[in-house]
Amino acid sequence: MDEFLHNPEVMERAYKELNEVVGLNNVVEEFHIPKLVYLDAIIKETLRVHPIGPLLLRISSQSCTVGGYSIPKDSTVIVNIWSTQRDPLAWDNPSEFMPERFLGNSEKWNFSGNNFTYIPFGSGRRICAVIPLADRMLRYVLASLLHSFDWKLPKGEIVDRQDIFGIVTKRRTPLVAIPSPRLSDKNLYV
Numbered sequence: 001m002d003e004f005l006h007n008p009e010v011m012e013r014a015y016k017e018l019n020e021v022v023g024l025n026n027v028v029e030e031f032h033i034p035k036l037v038y039l040d041a042i043i044k045e046t047l048r049v050h051p052i053g054p055l056l057l058r059i060s061s062q063s064c065t066v067g068g069y070s071i072p073k074d075s076t077v078i079v080n081i082w083s084t085q086r087d088p089l090a091w092d093n094p095s096e097f098m099p100e101r102f103l104g105n106s107e108k109w110n111f112s113g114n115n116f117t118y119i120p121f122g123s124g125r126r127i128c129a130v131i132p133l134a135d136r137m138l139r140y141v142l143a144s145l146l147h148s149f150d151w152k153l154p155k156g157e158i159v160d161r162q163d164i165f166g167i168v169t170k171r172r173t174p175l176v177a178i179p180s181p182r183l184s185d186k187n188l189y190v
């Protein structure tokens with residue numbers, strides 16, 4: 001929501017897609033979700049710049065060398081995906097919020113954890129246990145919130161939008177956003 005509210009051209013394109021696919025006379029239903037390809041790109045880009053679990057932990061089962069560094073057996077290894085998903089060697093304009101980078105290449109950009117430049121759900125044996133559920137819920141909840149309401153930021157508010165780190169990534173200050181109804185019929189909100 002934060003990136004959406006701070007990127008008016010992304011907002012405009014997402015609303016256009018929702019108007020065309022769902023329409024202002026309807027609420028979002030499950031069958032609409034696969035057709036919302038720009039919304040899918042927004043979610044993927046959000047998980048790139050703000051991965052929910054920024055640090056993956058592993059213990060090396062044997063001694064090895066990674067990127068020229070020797071890692072002894074039984075070392076704790078921390079993989080910083082917040083950083084790798086913003087690596088300028090892998091991403092153009094890595095700090096820019098650009099959902100378009102995920103359009104038209106769904107084979108390459110998925111949550112399988114096989115493309116190490118993009119692993120928001122982790123990778124390998126300990127990859128997130130509920131990717132299909134999390135993916136579906138994210139798309140459905142975000143699509144419904146955006147489609148049902150126009151969202152605005154409070155006037156004149158200057159906030160610190162940076163991430164803070166812990167087990168999960170959070171924005172430094174909580175987001176305040178003001179919704180107003182946008183559907184054609186008030187009964188659709190019941």
Ligand code: HEM
Nearest residue numbers: 052053056057120121122123124125126127128129130134
């Ligand atoms: C957008 C939502 C979510 C994201 C981005 C996410 C991301 C992650 C990540 C990065 C890991 C670590 C993977 C690794 O070390 O390779 C993980 C592990 C895990 N996640 Fe999620 N997660 C999400 C939602 C959920 C939800 C809703 C649940 C439970 C209802 C869940 C359950 C788990 C479990 C059980 C593990 C540990 C798997 C294991 O160690 O074998 N996740 N998740």
